[in-house]
Amino acid sequence: MLQYLQRKAVKILALTVVPLLTFTPIVYAQSGRIVPAAANKNKVCICDPKDPFDPRARMPQGPFKGRCMSCKQRSVRLLSPVETIPYNAAPDMLVIANFNYKGKYWVAKIPKNAVEDVIFQIQYYNVLPSPYTAHSQIRFRLKPGYEAILVPQSIGVAPTEIRMRDFVYAANAMLVEGGEWNPATGLLDFFAIAHEFISLEDRIKDAFEYKLTDRVEQIRLALTPQQKQELLMSAILQGDRDRTNSMYDTLNKNCTSEVLRAVDRTIGYNPKLAQKGKPEVFISMPTGPAVDEALFKGNLTPDKLNKIVIERLAQLSKIPIPTPPYEAIVRRKLVNSKSKIANLEVEFPREFNSSRP
Secondary structure, three states, X not given: OHHHHHHHHHHHHHHHHHHHHOOHHHHHOOOOOOOOHHHXXXXXXOOOOOOOOOOOOEOOOOXXXXXXXXXXXXXXXXXXXXXXXXXXXXXXXXXXXXXXXXXXEEEEEEOOOXXXXXXXXXXXXXXOOOOOEEEEEEEEEEOOOOOXXXXXXXXXXXXXXXXXXXXXXXXXXXXXXXXXXXXXXXOOOOOEEEEEEEEHHHHHHHHHHOOOEEEEEEEEOOOOHHHHHHHHHHHHHHHHHHOOOOEOOOOOOOHHHHXXXXXXXXXXXXXXXXXXXXXXXXXOOOOOHHHHHHOXXXXXXXXXXXXXXXXXXXXXOOOOOOOOHHHHHHHOOOOOOOOEEOOHHHHOHHHHHHHOO
């Protein structure tokens, strides 16, 4: 009887996950051929020789282990007092590198106690209208007059300053440079995680041009003023510590689980204790440049992917029920009467409408 129920649970979850993932390989796959890591192991992974914070990252594990990571994504880097000297930062400023704005990397100088609002964004898809399958990220809105100051990161670039009030922390999937996927590798060890700090302008463009986006809901988190500042630091430290050394897992370690990890550390929430040992599982579709470029260009059939998904789920000893991202923040008591604000496509209608076919 127990085995029957487990098989039944596998089939039910497969039916829930497969409609989403049936589109995922179309997003993921490019040629179905893996280039051996050995072919890349002696290459020096330099994206910009004039950039002092070029991570020169390599894929940490999996079939692409040792290959150079994409130059289009980086994890945030917290600078030490000595490293901030060339950028003329005030002593009380928070200074980070690898801030992504319009495809270039910048050093961002953020004033102390600058965060006015923390907004949880949930990007839903049109391939599976479900509260379970979504991409989650955190938007930081700074106080007027406390804008982040962006300065060029690379040596020799003409000095300029850009002031920015809105930016996003997202744990995005990151592929190797020129990466290709063989479906036999399954759902694991394909992407690493990049803990990115990106301008809101860029994330709006990415979300609205992403063909599977249905809407982006925004929820203002019910945090104290101190917690808002601490969450910014928690997200930065998480990216600075993890770099790109963790692997993305659509079912276990993904955009939603990672941003909530920063939230939990800030508010002192332990999901295992709160859930009495029951795990929180989030189903997420990877987003990021590599995914965008490969969208609808793959050669993997739904039948092949369905087989992979069912085999992957069959390996799980228990099939937990997925948690909707919105339910997760409600569970943490971060939603109140002032939390719900306009969706991103409502806040920025011109950008949304111009990106629609």
